[in-house]
Amino acid sequence: MKFALSVLCAVLPLAAQDVKMPVGLDKLGAKASEVVDVSLDGALLQLAGRFLSEKDPDEANVKRLVGGLKGVYVKSFEFEDRDQYKESDVEELRAQLRGPAWARIVSARSKKDGENSEIYLKTDAGQISGLVIIVAEPKELTVVNIVGFIRPEDIRDLGGHWGIPKVDIAPVKPGKNDKKEDEK
Amino acid sequence: MKAIPLVLTLLSAVSAYAADREFTDVVRIISEEFHTRPTSIPMFGLVNLFTAAVHPAGTRHIDLAVFEHLSDHDRQGRDLPEAIMKAVGRSWRPFVQVRSHRNGREETVFVYMRQEGKEWKLLITAIENEEATVVQLLLNADALARWITSPEHSARHWNGETE
Numbered sequence: 001m002k003f004a005l006s007v008l009c010a011v012l013p014l015a016a017q018d019v020k021m022p023v024g025l026d027k028l029g030a031k032a033s034e035v036v037d038v039s040l041d042g043a044l045l046q047l048a049g050r051f052l053s054e055k056d057p058d059e060a061n062v063k064r065l066v067g068g069l070k071g072v073y074v075k076s077f078e079f080e081d082r083d084q085y086k087e088s089d090v091e092e093l094r095a096q097l098r099g100p101a102w103a104r105i106v107s108a109r110s111k112k113d114g115e116n117s118e119i120y121l122k123t124d125a126g127q128i129s130g131l132v133i134i135v136a137e138p139k140e141l142t143v144v145n146i147v148g149f150i151r152p153e154d155i156r157d158l159g160g161h162w163g164i165p166k167v168d169i170a171p172v173k174p175g176k177n178d179k180k181e182d183e184k
Numbered sequence: 185m186k187a188i189p190l191v192l193t194l195l196s197a198v199s200a201y202a203a204d205r206e207f208t209d210v211v212r213i214i215s216e217e218f219h220t221r222p223t224s225i226p227m228f229g230l231v232n233l234f235t236a237a238v239h240p241a242g243t244r245h246i247d248l249a250v251f252e253h254l255s256d257h258d259r260q261g262r263d264l265p266e267a268i269m270k271a272v273g274r275s276w277r278p279f280v281q282v283r284s285h286r287n288g289r290e291e292t293v294f295v296y297m298r299q300e301g302k303e304w305k306l307l308i309t310a311i312e313n314e315e316a317t318v319v320q321l322l323l324n325a326d327a328l329a330r331w332i333t334s335p336e337h338s339a340r341h342w343n344g345e346t347e
Contacts, residue, residue, distance in 0.1 A: 034284035038335050041277065043299075051329035080286070163280075163335055 019132055019145050021075060022092035028141070031084045032077040038163035042070040042148070048162070061157045068149030074163040076142040082114075085141055090134060093143065094118075097132055105152055114138045117167055119152055131155070135165055203247040206296075207320040209271040210309055211249045214316050217267075219258045222249035222318075242327025244303065251316040265292055268309055272296050276307060280335040289313055295335070297328070304328040 029035045040048070049066035052059040077085070097104070097120040106119040115137045122130035128151065133144040142165050146158070159166035215221055225248065265283070276296035284291045289312070296307040306321045306328070323331075 029283065033286050034282065037278070037281040039278050039280075040332065040335070044277075044279075044297075044332055047325060048329055048332040051326065051333070078284075162332065 019093070019096055019130075021143070022089075022096075024089050024092050025075075025143070028077050028085050028089055031079060033080045034076075034078040036074070036076045036163065038072070038074040040072045040162055045069050045072060045162075058157065061154075062161055065150060065154050065157060069146060070148040071146070072158075072162050072164065073145040073147075074142070076163070076165070077140065079139045079141075082138040084139070085136075090136060090141070093134065101129075102132075119155065119167070121152060133165075133167055135167065203320055204305070204307070206272050206276060206307060207247050207249075207318060210268055210307070210318050213264070213267050213271055214249075214251055214309075214311070214318065217260050217262060217264055218251065218254045218316075219260075220251060220254065223252050225250065242324040242330075243321050244324070245320075245322040247318075247320040249318040252314070254314050254316060264311060265294070268294060272307065276305075279306075279331075295331075306331065 045066050049063050052063040052066070054060050054063065079085070096102075101122050101124060102120050103123070104118060105121045106117065108117045109115075115135065117136075118134045120132040120134075121128060122132075128149050130148065131144075131146045131150050131152070133142070133146075133155065135142040135144075144164050146164075150158075155164075155167050158164050211222060269278075272294075276298045278294070279297045280293070280295040282291070282293040292309075292311045294307075294309045298305045298307075300322070302325065304323050304325065304327075306319075306323060308317070308319045308321070310317045321327075
């Protein structure tokens with residue numbers, strides 16, 4: 001019984017996060033000058049939502065979004081030098097996002113800054129159930145996993161909250177949110 | 185004379201919030217790793233008397249252990265973050281972890297949390313090159329919300345880092 005409970009306890013957080021952080025990505029921590037992990041489950045998000053103001057339009061927006069979220073998980077790596085991580089380090093994560101439930105809805109590449117932002121959307125039975133953001137810069141890599149109902153256009157409102165980076169994406173028009181490629 | 189019942193009430197309130205096993209385990213792990221003991225903080229009991237009465241910034245109780253003058257020469261050599269994570273166990277939720285090493289300066293901050301009825305406990309461990317701090321806070325929901333709003337900033341701020 002104890003063993004079964006231990007196994008259950010071990011599996012539950014992974015199930016909640018849905019997307020598993022690849023071991024290869026975790027190993028980047030050794031090269032990074034800074035690694036930040038933020039984990040906020042549903043209960044904590046609801047608690048945070050209680051303290052957001054209804055009067056401030058920005059906070060009211062975030063408060064509305066929080067109601068549909070079950071978890072926010074952020075992992076970011078900062079490096080002293082450029083090119084400390086390889087495309088293959090991120091590939092293991094991308095492979096998980098190629099399943100039938102996932103669709104890459106935005107891929108923005110900036111030649112000037114070398115920044116590459118990707119947004120993947122998860123749907124279950126036609127309902128949005130999660131979103132993953134990968135922001136790869138020459139000296140920084142950030143992976144955000146948002147579990148729950150969130151529309152891609154809401155990401156801008158969440159940027160700057162709970163460790164989520166500000167992602168500058170063009171708003172996705174209704175009905176045109178499938179496989180959008182955007183080159184800056 | 186009237187103050188005596190108040191003091192007794194405060195003392196009983198303070199003693200009701202003893203440090204959790206995980207706090208003492210983390211303190212023990214750091215003590216063993218560096219073959220040292222936490223620095224004695226004079227009159228820290230008074231801080232908790234004040235905290236129990238006034239609840240500054242929504243904090244009802246503080247347990248604190250500060251290690252100073254830590255030296256790599258005295259180290260056992262175990263993986264400290266790993267040992268701390270094991271000691272804290274699954275009853276605490278990992279909230280924020282910051283590990284940084286810049287210009288030869290190592291800093292690690294772990295923040296775990298646990299709900300206790302309507303209140304929340306935060307267990308914060310900050311390890312730098314020559315110093316380590318272990319803190320357990322008992323907070324109300326308002327105080328916790330301030331942490332949640334900007335977890336990364338809170339962890340850095342706790343570690344004394346300025347932006």
